[in-house]
Amino acid sequence: MRILLVADLHYTLPQLDWLVKVAPRYDLVVMAGDHLDIASSVPLDAQTVVMLRYMDLLKAAGRVVVSSGNHDLTGVDARGEKAALWLDDARAAGVPSDGMSLELGDTLVTICPWWDGPLGRDAVEAQLAADAARRPARWLWVYHWPPSGSPTCWTGRRDYGDADLGGWIARFAPDFVLCGHVHQPPFRHDGAWADRIGPTWVFNPGRQIGPVPAHVELDLAAGAASWRSLMGEEALDLAAPEAPPRSVF
Amino acid sequence: MDDMLSLTTHLPAVTVPAGETVIREGGRERTIWVLVQGVLNVRKGGMVVNVISQAGAVVGEISVLLGTPYGADVETATDCVLRRADDGAALLASHPAITTLVAAGLAERLNFVTSYLVDLKHQYGDAPGLAMIPDVLRELSQRQRPKAQPGSMRDPDPEY
Numbered sequence: 202m203r204i205l206l207v208a209d210l211h212y213t214l215p216q217l218d219w220l221v222k223v224a225p226r227y228d229l230v231v232m233a234g235d236h237l238d239i240a241s242s243v244p245l246d247a248q249t250v251v252m253l254r255y256m257d258l259l260k261a262a263g264r265v266v267v268s269s270g271n272h273d274l275t276g277v278d279a280r281g282e283k284a285a286l287w288l289d290d291a292r293a294a295g296v297p298s299d300g301m302s303l304e305l306g307d308t309l310v311t312i313c314p315w316w317d318g319p320l321g322r323d324a325v326e327a328q329l330a331a332d333a334a335r336r337p338a339r340w341l342w343v344y345h346w347p348p349s350g351s352p353t354c355w356t357g358r359r360d361y362g363d364a365d366l367g368g369w370i371a372r373f374a375p376d377f378v379l380c381g382h383v384h385q386p387p388f389r390h391d392g393a394w395a396d397r398i399g400p401t402w403v404f405n406p407g408r409q410i411g412p413v414p415a416h417v418e419l420d421l422a423a424g425a426a427s428w429r430s431l432m433g434e435e436a437l438d439l440a441a442p443e444a445p446p447r448s449v450f
Numbered sequence: 451m452d453d454m455l456s457l458t459t460h461l462p463a464v465t466v467p468a469g470e471t472v473i474r475e476g477g478r479e480r481t482i483w484v485l486v487q488g489v490l491n492v493r494k495g496g497m498v499v500n501v502i503s504q505a506g507a508v509v510g511e512i513s514v515l516l517g518t519p520y521g522a523d524v525e526t527a528t529d530c531v532l533r534r535a536d537d538g539a540a541l542l543a544s545h546p547a548i549t550t551l552v553a554a555g556l557a558e559r560l561n562f563v564t565s566y567l568v569d570l571k572h573q574y575g576d577a578p579g580l581a582m583i584p585d586v587l588r589e590l591s592q593r594q595r596p597k598a599q600p601g602s603m604r605d606p607d608p609e610y
Contacts, residue, residue: 214573237600240608243569245598247562250589254582271602271610283603317604346605361610382610 202308204419206406208233208345208381211272212241212248215412217255224262227418229305232259233381234270234315234345245275249287256296264305266297269315270345270382282318300328307338308421311375315345322365333373339421340375347380352393353405354383370401377402377419384408387415387428394428395437395444402426402439454506457548458484461533461541466526473510473524482510482538488530492592493523499585500592501527507594511552514538522592555594562590 205227210216224230237248259265269285278284288298297303299314311332316322332340347353348370349362361383370378378401386392387407394417396403406415406428415430419439427436433449463486466472472483475494485507492500492509499522502509513520535541542549566586601608 214570239600241569243565244562245600246593246595247566247586247590249598250562250593251566251582251586254586258582271605272600272608274600274602275598276596277599283599283601287598315602315604317602384610 202228202306202421204229204231204421206231206233206379206404206417206419207414208406209235209270209384209408210414211235211238211408212243212252213414216414219413221255221258221262224259224265227263229310230259230263230265231343231379232265232267233343233379234268235272235381236267236270237272239272249275253287253290253294256291257294260294260296266303266310266312266343267291268312268343268345269299271315274315274317280318280320282316282321284314284317284321300324302328302332304337309335309337309340311340311342313342313344326369329369329373339377341377341379342375343379345380346382347403347405348398351396351398351403352391353380353386353396353403355389355392356383356385357389357392367398370398370403374400376400377404380405387430388432390447390450393444393447394435395426397441397443454484454508454548454551455486457545457551458533458535461535463531463533466530466532468526468528471523471525472532473520473522475520475523477520480514480538482508482514482535482541484508484533484535486531486533489527490530491525491527493525494521494588499588502594504594504596508552508555510538511542514542559591559593562593563587566590
């Protein structure tokens with residue numbers, strides 16, 4: 202299975218066009234949150250209309266799953282916490298999204314929403330516990346914010362990670378966690394696009410300017426992962442005990 | 451500011467079962483409808499181009515304001531409760547707050563469209579082949595949904 206990971210496109214339309222173009226080359230395209238941009242001059246309501254049309258195009262081009270990030274929150278859900286309410290329309294259109302899980306061959310994909318309060322956090326934990334009970338050979342999470350303490354959340358000045366994800370990784374030991382949120386780590390000396398935490402690989406492609414987003418490719422059959430960006434390319438062996446030294450600097 | 455539901459309690463309410471056409475494209479009835487409960491589909495050329503679910507949403511007002519036939523079919527996607535103003539123009543003239551709310555709704559949708567266009571120009575320059583633009587514009591120009599509330603409580607930093 203070949204998987205393409207992008208995150209933090211932040212309503213960058215040429216990058217979305219690129220994604221639609223390359224999607225047929227992959228068995229799965231993962232968009233790990235922050236599809237929208239709350240700092241854009243385009244109202245969030247208008248962005249959601251455009252983004253849902255891109256998701257339709259991506260679904261037609263191949264299999265795509267999307268999780269929410271903090272920029273994707275548009276209202277308060279039934280629990281009284283902020284949520285990406287507009288992704289209900291994506292789910293209705295057949296695009297797997299927040300809170301859903303799907304099995305692709307021997308791989309279980311768990312799509313975690315951005316949680317914004319204690320009830321949402323509990324729901325994510327329950328989702329992971331439920332999926333842990335039925336995990337097949339491989340288990341992959343989509344979760345917007347990388348875990349604290351990992352180089353995948355190093356901004357160049359501070360460790361800026363999710364305080365809860367590390368505990369869940371330790372408890373459930375997934376094979377892969379596909380993230381985004383922190384834009385700088387792959388472009389910083391002490392940061393990284395890949396990190397191995399026990400048996401778990403964590404990936405964060407980072408964010409860059411230009412028509413092609415920084416992205417990570419996973420080739421599960423070949424046991425390989427690679428990262429491509431304006432800085433260059435790096436690759437690693439998924440059987441390795443840790444990520445190799447950075448080479449693009 | 452009063453909302454449209456509280457300002458139109460004097461209008462007769464009608465219950466319309468799912469699948470009924472409330473407004474037919476090309477019609478000239480000059481009726482304005484206010485959605486109280488349920489979901490409406492806006493259909494043009496046989497395709498659903500918008501879904502309206504916000505209580506207090508107004509439909510038919512553009513035809514009344516411009517003096518033109520209705521520009522799309524509006525049908526009930528679920529059982530709906532609607533308020534009906536047979537003389538739409540009289541409704542708009544009856545209370546400044548009603549006029550203001552209708553104007554604000556139109557202005558908001560116009561802002562969606564113009565902001566989207568300005569940003570397209572900024573992001574794409576003069577590149578051609580933006581096939582989705584007509585569909586997006588059509589949807590934005592008819593959009594009536596609860597306004598998005600951006601931002602995260604857990605990580606309010608807009609930089610990430």
